[in-house]
Amino acid sequence: MTVLVYTAIALGSLVFVIASAARAVLYARSPMHLRWELYPVPHEHPDRVSHGGSYFEQSEWWKQPRERRFRGELAVMVPEVLFLKALREHNPKLWRRSFPFHGGLYLLAGAGAGLLVLAAVSRLAGTAWLDGAAGHVARWTVAGVGAAGLALAVSGALALLHRRMQDPALRAFTTAGDIFNLLFFVMALGTLGAGYAARPPGSADALGIAIGILSWDASVQVPRVLAAGLVATAALAAYIPLTHMSHFIGKYFTYHAIRWDDAPFGDSRKMSVALAASLAQRPTWAAEHMKADGHSTWADVVTTNPTDEAGR
Amino acid sequence: MPTVELNGKPYEVDENGFLAQPLIWNDNVAADLATTEGITAMTDEHWVLVRYIRDYYLKFGIAPMVRKLCKETGNTLTHVYELFPSGPANGACKVAGLPKPTGCV
Amino acid sequence: MTRRARMPDMARRDREPLFRVDPAALPPLSPEPQAPPRPVSPARVASGAEGYDLDGTRVLALPNPTSPEEEDALVRAFLSGLEKLFSRENNWTFLQPLLLSMEHCAHCQTCSEACHVFESSGRAEIYRPTYRSEVFRRLYFEYVKGGGLISAWQHGTVELNWPLVARLAELAYRCNLCRRCAQTCPIGVDNGLIAHEIRKLFSQELGIAPKELHAAGSMLQLKSGSSTGMIPAAVKDNVQFIDEEMTEKTGLAAETPWDVEGADILLIHNAGEVLAWPENPGAFGVILNAAGVSWTMSSDIAGYDSVNYGLWYDDAQLARVALLHAEIARKLNVKKIVIGECGHAHKSLLVVADRLLTGDLRVPRESALTVLRDIVVSGRLRLDPGRNDFPVTLHDPCNMVRLMGVVEPQREILRRVCPQFREMHPHGVDNYCCGGGSGFAIMSGHGFEDWRSDVAGRKKLQQILDAFSDCLSTSIPKYVCAPCSNCKGQIRDLLAHHGAWKQHRILYGGLAELIVNAMADVRPGFIEWEWR
Numbered sequence A: 001m002t003v004l005v006y007t008a009i010a011l012g013s014l015v016f017v018i019a020s021a022a023r024a025v026l027y028a029r030s031p032m033h034l035r036w037e038l039y040p041v042p043h044e045h046p047d048r049v050s051h052g053g054s055y056f057e058q059s060e061w062w063k064q065p066r067e068r069r070f071r072g073e074l075a076v077m078v079p080e081v082l083f084l085k086a087l088r089e090h091n092p093k094l095w096r097r098s099f100p101f102h103g104g105l106y107l108l109a110g111a112g113a114g115l116l117v118l119a120a121v122s123r124l125a126g127t128a129w130l131d132g133a134a135g136h137v138a139r140w141t142v143a144g145v146g147a148a149g150l151a152l153a154v155s156g157a158l159a160l161l162h163r164r165m166q167d168p169a170l171r172a173f174t175t176a177g178d179i180f181n182l183l184f185f186v187m188a189l190g191t192l193g194a195g196y197a198a199r200p201p202g203s204a205d206a207l208g209i210a211i212g213i214l215s216w217d218a219s220v221q222v223p224r225v226l227a228a229g230l231v232a233t234a235a236l237a238a239y240i241p242l243t244h245m246s247h248f249i250g251k252y253f254t255y256h257a258i259r260w261d262d263a264p265f266g267d268s269r270k271m272s273v274a275l276a277a278s279l280a281q282r283p284t285w286a287a288e289h290m291k292a293d294g295h296s297t298w299a300d301v302v303t304t305n306p307t308d309e310a311g312r
Numbered sequence B: 001m002p003t004v005e006l007n008g009k010p011y012e013v014d015e016n017g018f019l020a021q022p023l024i025w026n027d028n029v030a031a032d033l034a035t036t037e038g039i040t041a042m043t044d045e046h047w048v049l050v051r052y053i054r055d056y057y058l059k060f061g062i063a064p065m066v067r068k069l070c071k072e073t074g075n076t077l078t079h080v081y082e083l084f085p086s087g088p089a090n091g092a093c094k095v096a097g098l099p100k101p102t103g104c105v
Numbered sequence C: 001m002t003r004r005a006r007m008p009d010m011a012r013r014d015r016e017p018l019f020r021v022d023p024a025a026l027p028p029l030s031p032e033p034q035a036p037p038r039p040v041s042p043a044r045v046a047s048g049a050e051g052y053d054l055d056g057t058r059v060l061a062l063p064n065p066t067s068p069e070e071e072d073a074l075v076r077a078f079l080s081g082l083e084k085l086f087s088r089e090n091n092w093t094f095l096q097p098l099l100l101s102m103e104h105c106a107h108c109q110t111c112s113e114a115c116h117v118f119e120s121s122g123r124a125e126i127y128r129p130t131y132r133s134e135v136f137r138r139l140y141f142e143y144v145k146g147g148g149l150i151s152a153w154q155h156g157t158v159e160l161n162w163p164l165v166a167r168l169a170e171l172a173y174r175c176n177l178c179r180r181c182a183q184t185c186p187i188g189v190d191n192g193l194i195a196h197e198i199r200k201l202f203s204q205e206l207g208i209a210p211k212e213l214h215a216a217g218s219m220l221q222l223k224s225g226s227s228t229g230m231i232p233a234a235v236k237d238n239v240q241f242i243d244e245e246m247t248e249k250t251g252l253a254a255e256t257p258w259d260v261e262g263a264d265i266l267l268i269h270n271a272g273e274v275l276a277w278p279e280n281p282g283a284f285g286v287i288l289n290a291a292g293v294s295w296t297m298s299s300d301i302a303g304y305d306s307v308n309y310g311l312w313y314d315d316a317q318l319a320r321v322a323l324l325h326a327e328i329a330r331k332l333n334v335k336k337i338v339i340g341e342c343g344h345a346h347k348s349l350l351v352v353a354d355r356l357l358t359g360d361l362r363v364p365r366e367s368a369l370t371v372l373r374d375i376v377v378s379g380r381l382r383l384d385p386g387r388n389d390f391p392v393t394l395h396d397p398c399n400m401v402r403l404m405g406v407v408e409p410q411r412e413i414l415r416r417v418c419p420q421f422r423e424m425h426p427h428g429v430d431n432y433c434c435g436g437g438s439g440f441a442i443m444s445g446h447g448f449e450d451w452r453s454d455v456a457g458r459k460k461l462q463q464i465l466d467a468f469s470d471c472l473s474t475s476i477p478k479y480v481c482a483p484c485s486n487c488k489g490q491i492r493d494l495l496a497h498h499g500a501w502k503q504h505r506i507l508y509g510g511l512a513e514l515i516v517n518a519m520a521d522v523r524p525g526f527i528e529w530e531w532r
């Protein structure tokens, strides 16, 4: 039983990491796309960011040094990631439900990471310090953050579910999967919270289980409901990156690789190579004017004038 | 191509009501097409504009610039709109039997 | 007819539209315009219902299959195009953005509130940015990603048949590609891009595109040199006429230099300007000559027409025209290409084609707005802003502003030459599209011109009325400055459709005209207050 829980947690984490990475790699390896940025682009010069301007506002822009201020990006990314700023601005009603949900997940992830750190320290330095003042503070902090995270995430998910059912515009686009996803959160995290709150006295607490995993100690007693919650949460973690909820990865790319990708070709070698590779691809589009037969490359296709009587 | 009946005669036109075969155009056709502009009787003023457009089209294959049209026929643009409520391109050119102008005009 | 169309309605086999615009039921405008009576277009009466109706208008001449076999063949062609859209060899140009927009929508509907088409239609479901995307997304998961039960349950399904394909093709042309929705999406999903990709699928695989954009657009341009049909001789003849006009009007000798090798600037206008708004290229000539700039125009095929309609519906056509433009600049050995007042030409040659041009085709390319700004700011022209003492507001063409970040140069100019300049709200990168974006301004037939004035342009009309709310009286002439040919065409039709010139004396025009109108060395009255 205990080993089963350990295995589930390990597998869930592994799938989460691998599937997330696979997605990121898939996007990162996509061929260079044509430019499709959207202003404001925050790494521009601050004078221009304020009105959403680009380097095209400079005369002979190619002669000017190019601004690329990471600080500007951070100023957008941090509030976006932490507080879902765009949603707050453009859809405050939903934000009031979505923010607790996501905030709860962040707290939970933080608590999980905290647990791992405490467990690792304890494995290396023994568990005696945990009974000292520092140990107490650390354990209670993690427990508090985790509990708050669970409460927020579960109530946020319920609020989202309620809104989805009740707002006709949302309902029209809601699939069975959408409902399942939210219910999955409620059930997994709810069970986890309930199991933790109702664990019999003397049974393993969160830290005990974390230490148990790191040492793969099968003698740790995980109470049933808590075990169920842990397994469900592990399954949830594995499930997320397989769905559109992987938007935490997608979002990185939609912002950095598309909305903010204003890199001019200039004399970039990397882009030349990428373009050459793409122009060597052989399209098979069937429309007559495309003049694509599967043999011609893109380079051939775009240098063919489809109105030439002589053809190709 | 849709067909419309104008003054009892059938014409093949595009979806904007422009003549499908510009070469069948003659004065009677023009008068028939004019009804789609709400013009019941073509006046001399109408004819001056229509003939100028027609001649230009036969020479260059496109409609004349509106400004050139006004200048060389001695009309203000407002007056052209009074004569052809849909304007020079969609009204006068249509009556002159041109295909619909293309491009960002 | 149902207002709340659902996704399955796309596949309906009856001939009723999913939505029909009832002008009286649209969101009210204030002050309510008195639309002038218009002659009824006979073709509308004549063309009965054929094909499957989306919303009572149409821009495509879709095939009209008469047997189930023909329908099947078309659906199969659609599916093969769908697959190609997601393959590297066929769609490397936009694969990454497309995948990201397909996979991550959270169905939160934040984007809907940003869309002027959706709002101005009285929130018709079919115009919701996500409606089109979601239908397409479901097809993607089912037919590209393999589908299956789990996928159907996770992503939903929609019945695929010819009526749905036909309506989807039309629906791709009810979006202006303004991407205002994408700006508000918390995840960065781009419904405008999805519409763009659907258009590409139909054009590149099935050869289906509005004739204004394709047959009489990019194809005509590749053949004759301009989508207006102007051959080189015609454009020279017309520009000569403009030069004469300008000389007469301004009192300054105007002469357009043609095909000057080694000039600093190769100026490429949208050729529509020459035909429909000649005072704009005319004003450019006056300004450049007065400022002593070394410039030229080109009479080479496509060298005198900056349009590139491929941007809106077809990557091959986009690349072909961009290559022509670059090639001409290379041959003339000019220092840079400057694009006149045309938004999509800016975006296509300066931005999108930037990753298509190689080697010596990489001629530097700049916006005319920065060139004009520099001249105005430099003090090389003697300017008398008092001559522009009438209310002026500015329309921000999406392609130049939200999609390219050229926001301030036009404002720097207006602040200097127009004492009564006032902004619309919202403006800049948050602007609303004029309703003519992505080629709508030049598309008509089957009532589409009414649709884009009643629905797509409604928000812009309200913005214009609001910007002038303190001076709507006919005794005060007012000017909407739209530095883009496509926007000008739409605003012309929009103002005419709603009678805004007659009722409020609201005129529209370009930016260069306002500069020349303020030039102290030019005879007063360059801008003619006459409807055009």
Ligand code: SF4
Residues within 6 Å of the ligand: C104, C105, C106, C107, C108, C109, C110, C111, C112, C130, C184, C185, C186, C187, C188, C189, C190, C191
């Ligand atoms: S596109 Fe973006 S804003 Fe629109 S529903 Fe999807 S996630 Fe929400």
Ligand code: SF4
Residues within 6 Å of the ligand: C114, C115, C116, C117, C118, C128, C129, C174, C175, C176, C177, C178, C179, C180, C181, C182, C191, C192, C193, C195, C433
């Ligand atoms: S791109 Fe513009 S027109 Fe198209 S759906 Fe988005 S907001 Fe609406």
